[in-house]
Amino acid sequence: MDITIDLTPNPRSRKFIVNQKLRNGDAIVYRAKTGAFEGGPLIKHILELDHVDELLLRGNVLTVSQNGTGSWYLLETLISAIIEKYISEHDPSYTPPQVESEENEEADCPPVVPSPQLDIIGEILDETVTPYIDAHGGALKLISFDTESHLLTVFYQGACSTCPSSFGMTLSAIQNILRDQFDPELRVTIANPAPGM
Secondary structure (H helix, E strand, C coil): CCEEEEECCCCCEEEEEECCCCEEEEEEEEECCCCCCCCCHHHHHHHCCCCEEEEEEEECEEEEEECCCCCHHHHHHHHHHHHHHHHHHCCCCCCCCCCCCCCCHHHHCCCCCCCHHHHHHHHHHHHHCHHHHHHCCEEEEEEEEECCCCEEEEEEEEHHHHCHHHHCHHHHHHHHHHHHHCCCCCEEEECCCCCCC
16 A cells, blocks of 8 residues: 655645545545544544644545645645545445535535536646645535626635635636636635634
C-alpha cells in the first residue's frame, strides 16, 4: 500500500493519495457530525478520530479536514494506519442515503438548479479551475445561474469549504475566467458560510 500525504493551502486539511480507488464517480463528503452512514470501517474509523471534521473522497484521494486543534503529525500516522488496515473492505462505489440533518453539509447546500448555462459554466471550469481545486483537496459544486442577474451560485466542499483563500483569491479567479469566457457581467456568490462563521 502506497500512501502519499500532501499539504493543501488550507492548514486544516491534508490529502492522502493512495494507489487504489477510493471513490468512483463524483466526489463525496462525509462529516463527523453526521457519521459514515455505512460507508465502511475506513470512513467510520477516520471520522471517529479526535479533531477530524470532514472527509472528501475523489478518485484515489482522501482529503481529511480537522478542527485546527489536532496534531497533524499524530493524525497523519493514525489515518495512514486506518487506510492500510481497512482499504480492502472499502467500497468506492458506495453512496450514502440523503441525510435529513441540519448538521449535514448537503443539507446546508441549496438544491442544484440545472440549466444549459450551468452546463457550459461547468465545462469552462473543468478546463480551467477544477484541476486546481482538485489538486488542493477540494471540490466545487455549481448550484445555479440566474440569467437576469448574471449571478452564479457555487458551493465549496472538502478543503475549500474552510479555506480563506477559497473565499477570496479562488472566487476572484473563477469570476474573472467566467467573465472572460462566458459572460462579462457574471458575478459569483458562495452558498457556504465564510470560514469561522
